[in-house]
Amino acid sequence: MPRQLHLSAALDSPGRFDAAHFTDLARLAERATLDFVTLDDSYTPEPGRLDALATFARLAPVTSGLGLVPTVTTTHTEPFHTSIAVNTLDWVSEGRAGWLVGVSDTEAEARAFGRRGTAPAEELWAEAADAADAASRLWDSWEDDAEIRDAATGRFVDRAKLHHIDFEGPYFSVRGPSITPRPPQGRPVIAVTVAAADLAPDAGPGGRARVATAVRHADVVLLDAPDRATRLTAATELRLRGGEVLRILARIPVALTTAAATADLLTEATEGGGGVDGFHLVPADPARDLAVLADHVVPALRERGLFRTGYTGRTLRDRLGLARPASRYAAAAATPATATAAATDTSAAGTPAAGTPTRSAATAEVTR
Amino acid sequence: MTDRPLKQIHLAAHFPGVNNTTVWTDPAAGSQIAFESFRHLAATAERGRFDFLFLAEGLRLREVKGRIHDLDVLGRPESITVLNALAAVTTHLGLAATVNATFNEPYELARRFASLDHLSGGRAAWNVVTSSDAFTGENFRRGGYLDRADRYTRAAEFVQLAREFWDAAGTGTVRHQGPQFDVEGTLSLPRPPQGHPVVIQAGDSDEGREFAAATADVVFSRHSTLAAGQAFHADVKRRLAAYGRKPDELKIMPGVTWVLGDTEEEAVERAAGIRRAQVSPATAIAYLEQVWGVDLSGHDVDGPLPEVDPVRGSGLVQGRTSLGDPLEIAAEWRAVAAAKGLSSRELVIEVTGRQSFVGTPRSVAEQIDRHVQSDAADGFILVPHLTPGGLDEFVDRVVPLLQERGVFRTEYTGTTLRDHLGLPVPGRR
Numbered sequence: 171m172p173r174q175l176h177l178s179a180a181l182d183s184p185g186r187f188d189a190a191h192f193t194d195l196a197r198l199a200e201r202a203t204l205d206f207v208t209l210d211d212s213y214t215p216e217p218g219r220l221d222a223l224a225t226f227a228r229l230a231p232v233t234s235g236l237g238l239v240p241t242v243t244t245t246h247t248e249p250f251h252t253s254i255a256v257n258t259l260d261w262v263s264e265g266r267a268g269w270l271v272g273v274s275d276t277e278a279e280a281r282a283f284g285r286r287g288t289a290p291a292e293e294l295w296a297e298a299a300d301a302a303d304a305a306s307r308l309w310d311s312w313e314d315d316a317e318i319r320d321a322a323t324g325r326f327v328d329r330a331k332l333h334h335i336d337f338e339g340p341y342f343s344v345r346g347p348s349i350t351p352r353p354p355q356g357r358p359v360i361a362v363t364v365a366a367a368d369l370a371p372d373a374g375p376g377g378r379a380r381v382a383t384a385v386r387h388a389d390v391v392l393l394d395a396p397d398r399a400t401r402l403t404a405a406t407e408l409r410l411r412g413g414e415v416l417r418i419l420a421r422i423p424v425a426l427t428t429a430a431a432t433a434d435l436l437t438e439a440t441e442g443g444g445g446v447d448g449f450h451l452v453p454a455d456p457a458r459d460l461a462v463l464a465d466h467v468v469p470a471l472r473e474r475g476l477f478r479t480g481y482t483g484r485t486l487r488d489r490l491g492l493a494r495p496a497s498r499y500a501a502a503a504a505t506p507a508t509a510t511a512a513a514t515d516t517s518a519a520g521t522p523a524a525g526t527p528t529r530s531a532a533t534a535e536v537t538r
Numbered sequence: 539m540t541d542r543p544l545k546q547i548h549l550a551a552h553f554p555g556v557n558n559t560t561v562w563t564d565p566a567a568g569s570q571i572a573f574e575s576f577r578h579l580a581a582t583a584e585r586g587r588f589d590f591l592f593l594a595e596g597l598r599l600r601e602v603k604g605r606i607h608d609l610d611v612l613g614r615p616e617s618i619t620v621l622n623a624l625a626a627v628t629t630h631l632g633l634a635a636t637v638n639a640t641f642n643e644p645y646e647l648a649r650r651f652a653s654l655d656h657l658s659g660g661r662a663a664w665n666v667v668t669s670s671d672a673f674t675g676e677n678f679r680r681g682g683y684l685d686r687a688d689r690y691t692r693a694a695e696f697v698q699l700a701r702e703f704w705d706a707a708g709t710g711t712v713r714h715q716g717p718q719f720d721v722e723g724t725l726s727l728p729r730p731p732q733g734h735p736v737v738i739q740a741g742d743s744d745e746g747r748e749f750a751a752a753t754a755d756v757v758f759s760r761h762s763t764l765a766a767g768q769a770f771h772a773d774v775k776r777r778l779a780a781y782g783r784k785p786d787e788l789k790i791m792p793g794v795t796w797v798l799g800d801t802e803e804e805a806v807e808r809a810a811g812i813r814r815a816q817v818s819p820a821t822a823i824a825y826l827e828q829v830w831g832v833d834l835s836g837h838d839v840d841g842p843l844p845e846v847d848p849v850r851g852s853g854l855v856q857g858r859t860s861l862g863d864p865l866e867i868a869a870e871w872r873a874v875a876a877a878k879g880l881s882s883r884e885l886v887i888e889v890t891g892r893q894s895f896v897g898t899p900r901s902v903a904e905q906i907d908r909h910v911q912s913d914a915a916d917g918f919i920l921v922p923h924l925t926p927g928g929l930d931e932f933v934d935r936v937v938p939l940l941q942e943r944g945v946f947r948t949e950y951t952g953t954t955l956r957d958h959l960g961l962p963v964p965g966r967r
Binding site: 215223229230247261278285312323326 | 562563571572573577596597598599605606608609610611612613614615616618619620622623625626627641642643645646649650653654656657658659676677678679681711719720721722723724725726727728818819820821
């Protein structure tokens, strides 16, 4: 079977504020069995839009297979709140959440918060990396089997499985643990947008910091490149630095107004996958373009054996072929006795982790 | 009672909280975090034609003796995110989130509540709370301690600024310079369908009452006796005139628990069983330690209260509201224990666990109605002791009786939470 493509799309719809519009788009995206959709966000007055994570939370109960990856910015927000909001999106979607990490680099956004001025991109992305790190540690701060409900001793949780994260950095510190239990995916999928120019030898410090954030923390990179040759070079460089587990999707604008445009996209998707795992489509008109995608492009890709015919697996990680990570604290704390208990509990108790081989147990075995 | 028309009761459902009111040892107790639990409670509340669903907030897990408190249900979602998801599976129910004014910024929060209001078609509510707690602050950029007086100053300016953002949404820019905030911003979305999401205030202190009279649409108060409720109701409503507001522009809704039985005796028996389940031996010790401020892990809870006197300000317990002066409380508890011959655990059950309304469905409906018709409340926020099915029996057995009495809606007559609460859409200022 040919290598399977990963396909995603942006639902950005300036000036749309009604749930029905986004519900229609999500249903089209599910009909096309896309891996996930994104929704951009910022604190600038334009374009007109709702809070992206809120919009995707609203879509979670009316979809069942689609990954939901909203932009959440890290410059003016609290890492703790961001962590629990993305965590909660994972709970309400039963394991389909991701987070497209963004920064706020405008004067208007700084003034709307009034807490600090603007900063160079290099600094904003270094802070974004810290925010992703702290959020991820908070997701891990509850081990999967922390909730024990042991009536005999009156204990609801095993507090040895709840961890302070004690994150300290130049921009903020977070003590932890999270207030929200470990999400179904262990860690929701982290995505970062990178431009080919950020990877070039002459990239500026901002671009380099963005790439560093992606390499250190992202599961998925949305890659902007002006042409296929540049894309291949950039993807190769990213792969080299980020490893085989990084999913790289080429970001391409689409406007499927004519049969020729549709044929071009199909050709691109069939032949242009060199160096990347798939595509992130940015439609000019999401309602129109997603309908063409679902009705024409995706069926043709399926015929060629390049794309799934239906959803298999439950979570966005499943969709992307990414393993469910063990809590870093479980691995650190594991002793032979607790490792055995963890393995037993997971298989027997039907915890949220059940059904997915937990790497916490596996790692503990190795430690032993 | 005068012959004025019957007051209509307002009801809200509180998702069972992260404290020992919530019984997790019951075989019927479900997940505190799975979306299905939230969907279940919301569906029950909407079936009962409730005004709104209410979510509390926690920003730091409680600690005792430097360790995480492990005896109560623990862990909860981020409220606004859950409510946005619930907006998809409900059609009329109001959706209220408790969100701290100390560890958030007005622009962001105004935008988040405006988004919820749009995505739910006008059903958002914000319960404004404050925190002075350096312990909680350790999870946030802001960190640190905020003086008690400054908490309400910040909260008041925060709410005022949020209202300015909502009013200007879609038309212009807010420029605000105050003691707490110096900002200039424009929301990226139109004015919320309700104009302003409903604002709820919880807290019985004098500053809290004044803050409520000035800015809140609903007060989430502590339930007490009928007379105390009437005094609180009269006091808060009296303060409204100073702000140019009418008495019915602010609804007072105490938080209450209840237990039903087919007979009064059965209800009393069930209530005692629930209280005992709420106070396990380990929970009884934790309660005593909260007052005594010392390690009591070896204390026999089936024997008398500790003989030693409490220690003031030991900092043993973190992230939990103080009960008051420990020496006074201990003296009071000892007197109660002596008078009634209670063990330590029985004493804790006695002083902490009492349900607000206990009886047959008919008697509970009567008690609720009496409190509302005699102006001890305008309605209630019901706190079930079981997740997620704890409200089912109330909706099945008590709501029909309230409807029969003509004091509670049989169908929703409006679509927004302001419609349900009988609150006008605020004009732009």
